Amino acid sequence: MKKEIRVTSLPGFQPSAKIGKINISPGDEVSEGDILLTLEGAKGTKDLECDLCGKVVSIEVEEGDEVKKEDLVIVIECSEEDKKAEKEEKVENIEVEDKYSAEVVVLGGGPGGYIAAIRASQNGKSVIIIEEDKLGGTCLNRGCIPTKSMVQSTRVNDLINSADIFGIENATGHISMEKIIDRKDGVVNTLVSGIEASMKKHNIKVLNGRGRGYDEKSLVVDMDGKKVIVEFENLILAPGSVVSIPNFEGAFEDDILTSDELLELKEIPESLIILGGRVIAMEFAFIYRKLGSKVTVIQRSNTIFPNIDEDIIEVVRDSAIENGITLLEGTSVKAIKSTVDGGKAVIFDQGGEEKVVAAEKVAIATGRKPNLEGLDLDKLGVAICEKTKGIKVDKKMRTTAENIYAIGDATNLYNLAHVASKQGIIAADNINGGEIEMDYSAIPEAIFTEPEIGLVGMNEKMCKKEGIEYIVGKFPYMANGKALVENETDGFVKVIADKETREIIGAGLVGSAATDLLSVFGNLVTNKNTIDEAKNVIYAHPTVSETVFEAILDLDNESLHK
Numbered sequence: 001m002k003k004e005i006r007v008t009s010l011p012g013f014q015p016s017a018k019i020g021k022i023n024i025s026p027g028d029e030v031s032e033g034d035i036l037l038t039l040e041g042a043k044g045t046k047d048l049e050c051d052l053c054g055k056v057v058s059i060e061v062e063e064g065d066e067v068k069k070e071d072l073v074i075v076i077e078c079s080e081e082d083k084k085a086e087k088e089e090k091v092e093n094i095e096v097e098d099k100y101s102a103e104v105v106v107l108g109g110g111p112g113g114y115i116a117a118i119r120a121s122q123n124g125k126s127v128i129i130i131e132e133d134k135l136g137g138t139c140l141n142r143g144c145i146p147t148k149s150m151v152q153s154t155r156v157n158d159l160i161n162s163a164d165i166f167g168i169e170n171a172t173g174h175i176s177m178e179k180i181i182d183r184k185d186g187v188v189n190t191l192v193s194g195i196e197a198s199m200k201k202h203n204i205k206v207l208n209g210r211g212r213g214y215d216e217k218s219l220v221v222d223m224d225g226k227k228v229i230v231e232f233e234n235l236i237l238a239p240g241s242v243v244s245i246p247n248f249e250g251a252f253e254d255d256i257l258t259s260d261e262l263l264e265l266k267e268i269p270e271s272l273i274i275l276g277g278r279v280i281a282m283e284f285a286f287i288y289r290k291l292g293s294k295v296t297v298i299q300r301s302n303t304i305f306p307n308i309d310e311d312i313i314e315v316v317r318d319s320a321i322e323n324g325i326t327l328l329e330g331t332s333v334k335a336i337k338s339t340v341d342g343g344k345a346v347i348f349d350q351g352g353e354e355k356v357v358a359a360e361k362v363a364i365a366t367g368r369k370p371n372l373e374g375l376d377l378d379k380l381g382v383a384i385c386e387k388t389k390g391i392k393v394d395k396k397m398r399t400t401a402e403n404i405y406a407i408g409d410a411t412n413l414y415n416l417a418h419v420a421s422k423q424g425i426i427a428a429d430n431i432n433g434g435e436i437e438m439d440y441s442a443i444p445e446a447i448f449t450e451p452e453i454g455l456v457g458m459n460e461k462m463c464k465k466e467g468i469e470y471i472v473g474k475f476p477y478m479a480n481g482k483a484l485v486e487n488e489t490d491g492f493v494k495v496i497a498d499k500e501t502r503e504i505i506g507a508g509l510v511g512s513a514a515t516d517l518l519s520v521f522g523n524l525v526t527n528k529n530t531i532d533e534a535k536n537v538i539y540a541h542p543t544v545s546e547t548v549f550e551a552i553l554d555l556d557n558e559s560l561h562k
Contacts, residue, residue, distance in 0.1 A: 110137020
């Protein structure tokens with residue numbers, strides 16, 4: 001039986017690639033895993049791997065040829081063994097109950113789960129990872145990465161529209177929502193492919209299906225019409241989170257959007273109401289306003305980002321208003337109802353008065369909750385924490401079952417991808433005999449509003465609440481040369497130090513590249529560096545990072561350019 005080998009994916013997210021080195025010739029015998037040829041794109045290279053055994057009948061391309069997805073490149077005559085294996089596999093997927101076992105089994109392939117699997121493999125363990133969707137989890141497929149791709153598209157459009165400031169005249173941009181979504185999908189697919197390659201590299205077996213507890217030593221996985229038993233010596237639970245929908249009239253209607261749907265719209269709504277005023281809500285508010293929607297944010301708290309220091313909130317609030325986003329704070333939503341023109345109306349209380357706002361679309365972005373439904377955790381001996389409503393864990397990420405760990409959003413402690421990854425490393429290392437505890441004192445948070453927000457460690461609100469005497473150093477972007485060159489002068493860098501010990505204990509940044517500069521302060525806080533130690537670093541000129549140095553100097557009123 002002849003089988004056609006076609007191009008299934010391309011390097012990066014380019015529409016085409018060139019054929020690089022061809023490693024086989026007609027008549028060659030090939031086996032599963034052999035690299036047949038290399039695809040070369042503007043954003044990198046990708047190997048075309050053989051997935052069967054047989055003999056090369058023909059090669060339909062030459063080195064240097066340009067190819068696109070689904071183009072035919074090679075024809076292979078399958079061996080009898082491969083035909084037999086293919087037939088047996090088909091039978092197994094439909095009829096046969098199977099059983100697997102590993103020293104470490106990871107349930108969930110998000111940024112916590114797949115990192116935990118890699119670390120466990122690095123520690124010499126046999127590893128199975130179970131994922132019902134795509135590897136990468138919510139963060140990669142429906143969260144962090146796709147939203148940032150859309151943010152970047154809006155920033156490029158902003159830059160084009162402001163080109164005359166830089167002496168570039170008659171620059172115009174046209175927004176194609178379809179191309180924005182296609183680019184976003186390309187970025188996501190590239191990164192998912194990278195994770196899949198990492199699983200192969202580290203000999204991690206991937207089972208695609210939904211797992212649940214069977215007994216204290218095994219899971220049952222529903223996959224492709226059959227049930228599979230997976231036995232483990234140690235288990236890491238990383239099922240992630242799902243969208244949390246508040247319980248009021250109209251919230252569960254099919255045409256109400258969530259963050260998932262906001263990432264897939266092929267047409268820009270004329271008007272959009274977003275319920276929520278924290279990270280997810282505000283990032284989408286800026287995205288869709290910059291795409292052209294009339295955006296209204298309805299927030300329950302008296303302010304957006306209620307846990308952040310007011311001076312940082314003020315910069316983002318002013319930017320939102322300047323960009324045309326309507327902020328309705330201190331509200332209580334009562335219902336969402338359909339309008340006669342096919343739109344939606346949100347009914348809410350504000351200051352004791354009932355109000356109504358209408359729009360073409362309504363999106364709920366009020367948060368997420370642990371994805372625990374149907375996991376049968378009781379069969380595993382795993383308890384839920386009454387306070388967090390997530391899986392109960394100690395600082396070593398161990399659950400109430402000695403050989404079972406839980407990480408990421410499922411614990412409902414810190415719902416951040418990088419926290420899940422760190423928890424995954426700790427869980428895997430503790431399975432390997434470690435006694436490592438998770439430290440939450442220097443968790444960085446990156447928020448991609450306009451301008452960006454970067455947070456780490458203590459803020460002023462927290463210091464006041466805990467009675468810590470502190471000092472503040474601050475430096476504005478408008479006094480930085482690189483920021484002026486880039487026309488990115490909104491915002492500031494703020495650093496907080498313990499007044500008595502002079503240790504750097506926190507920082508808050510709002511401005512261009514704030515999320516990238518954040519890691520500088522993450523290192524200072526984690527390593528408990530003092531003001532004097534932090535001053536010793538030389539910062540390159542001209543860079544926006546000089547704002548960090550100036551803010552540190554300002555702790556002792558020594559800022560040079562303030």
